[in-house]
Each structure stands twice: as C-alpha cells, then as structure tokens.
Amino acid sequence: MRGGEQPLRVEQREDYCLVQPSGVLDGHGEEDTAFIELLGQDERDLTEHHVLDLSDVEYMNSTMLGQVVRFHGALQARDFRLVLLGAHGTVRRVLQETGIDRLVPLVDSKDEVPEALDLKRRQAVRHRPQNLDYDKVAEEIEEIILGGDEAAERLRQQGGELDKLLMQEPEAP
Numbered sequence: 001m002r003g004g005e006q007p008l009r010v011e012q013r014e015d016y017c018l019v020q021p022s023g024v025l026d027g028h029g030e031e032d033t034a035f036i037e038l039l040g041q042d043e044r045d046l047t048e049h050h051v052l053d054l055s056d057v058e059y060m061n062s063t064m065l066g067q068v069v070r071f072h073g074a075l076q077a078r079d080f081r082l083v084l085l086g087a088h089g090t091v092r093r094v095l096q097e098t099g100i101d102r103l104v105p106l107v108d109s110k111d112e113v114p115e116a117l118d119l120k121r122r123q124a125v126r127h128r129p130q131n132l133d134y135d136k137v138a139e140e141i142e143e144i145i146l147g148g149d150e151a152a153e154r155l156r157q158q159g160g161e162l163d164k165l166l167m168q169e170p171e172a173p
Contacts, residue, residue, distance in 0.1 A: 008020070008021050008022075008031045008034040008035055008038070010038070013051075015048075015049065015114070015117065016048055016049040016050060016051050016083075016113070016117060017048055017049070017050045017051070018050075018051050018053060019035075019038060019050060019051065019052050019053065020053040020055075020056065021035050021052070021053075021054070021056070021057055022056035022057060023056070023057065023058055024057075024058055024059045025057055025059065025060045025061065025064040026059065026060075026061040026063075026064065027061060027063050027064060032064070035064070035067075036064075036067055039067040039068065039070065039071040040067065040070075040071075041074075043074035043075075043077050043078055044078075046074060046075055046078045046080055047078075047080075048080060049075070049080050049081045049082070049083070049117050050071070050075060050080070050081075050082050050083075051082075051083045051084075051085050051113055051117075052068065052082065052083070052084050052085065053085045053086055054084055054085060054086050054087040054088075054091055055085065055086030055087075055088065057087070057091050058089070058090075058091070059090060059091065060091055060094070061145075062141065062142035062145035062146055063142060065094065065095075065098065065100065065138070065141055065142070065145070066138035066139065066141060066142045067138070068082075068084075068100070068104070069100060069103065069104075069134055069137050069138035069141060070134055070135060070138050072103060072104050072134060073132075073134025073135070073137075073138075074134075076134070081105075081116070081117050082104050082105075083104070083105045083106075083107060083113055083116045083117060084100075084101075084104050084105065084106045084107070085107055085108075085109075085110065085112075085113060086107075086108065086109075087106060092106070094145070098141045098144060098145070099141075100141065103137070
C-alpha cells in the first residue's frame with residue numbers, strides 16, 4: 001500500500017457488489033494486486049452486478065483500464081452489468097476520451113446506480129455492436145494510451161473493435 005491508501009474495499013449491497021479502490025492504480029502494490037484479482041476472476045464465478053466506485057482513485061494506467069474493460073465483458077457474458085461511479089479528473093477524462101464511458105455506464109452519484117443497472121431500460125436504449133471482443137477493445141485502449149494520437153489514428157484506419165464501439169449511437173439519457 002502506498003501513500004496512505006486505504007485497502008481495497010468490497011461491500012455487498014442488496015442489488016450489487018460495490019468495489020472501492022483508492023489512490024494510484026498502476027499495477028503495483030497490494031491494493032492493485034487485489035483489484036486485478038477481483039477483476040480477473042473467472043466469469044463462471046460472477047453472480048451479480050458490480051459497481052466500481054472510482055471517487056478515491058487519482059490515476060489508472062492503461063493496464064488497469066484494460067482490466068476494467070475485460071471485467072465488463074465477463075459480466076456481460078453472464079448477463080450482469082458494471083457501472084463506474086464517481087470518476088473525476090484525469091480518470092474521468094481518460095474514460096471519456098477512450099470511449100469506455102460509452103461501453104460502461106459512468107455515473108456521478110450512488111443515487112444514479114439503480115437506474116444504470118436497470119436491465120430492461122438498458123436493453124431498450126443501448127445499441128451495442130454484436131460480438132464485440134472486449135479483450136481486443138481493452139488491448140486497443142491500452143495501445144492508444146501508450147502510443148498517443150499516432151496509435152489512435154492507425155487503429156481508426158484499421159477499423160478495430162474500439163472503432164465499432166465509438167461508431168455506435170450514444171446511450172439515451
């Protein structure tokens with residue numbers, strides 16, 4: 001644990017599992033290891049919706065963002081949802097610039113979580129590309145973060161999985 005960070009908190013709520021990492025998530029440290037293990041669990045072990053409360057996260061590197069996308073894919077495969085809560089500053093900007101906020105709902109307050117998890121509403125308004133390869137989306141996001149504008153342009157020209165995601169219509173309010 002670094003810089004006074006709190007340990008990874010996991011709290012069971014009535015309708016979902018609330019996961020609260022904190023500080024810098026860059027793949028180093030005890031909390032990061034616990035976070036990676038939680039996000040990397042076998043999809044057969046996933047039995048509920050998850051909310052990642054990012055309000056205490058100052059930074060996430062590309063690997064951790066990729067883990068979030070893969071976790072979302074694993075939850076989707078089991079008909080569960082992931083919601084990102086309270087992202088701010090650089091973390092929020094990166095989620096928006098990479099299009100992750102178009103893949104995973106991004107909400108500002110806990111009051112918005114129940115609506116973001118409403119499966120019937122989400123199915124009615126979401127136009128998700130069929131057969132989206134979440135591992136490939138995660139790899140492309142990591143490549144853009146590491147390679148900058150040049151990598152983003154190359155991937156746009158290739159028409160990868162992330163391009164499919166970004167070309168879809170935004171979710172209705």
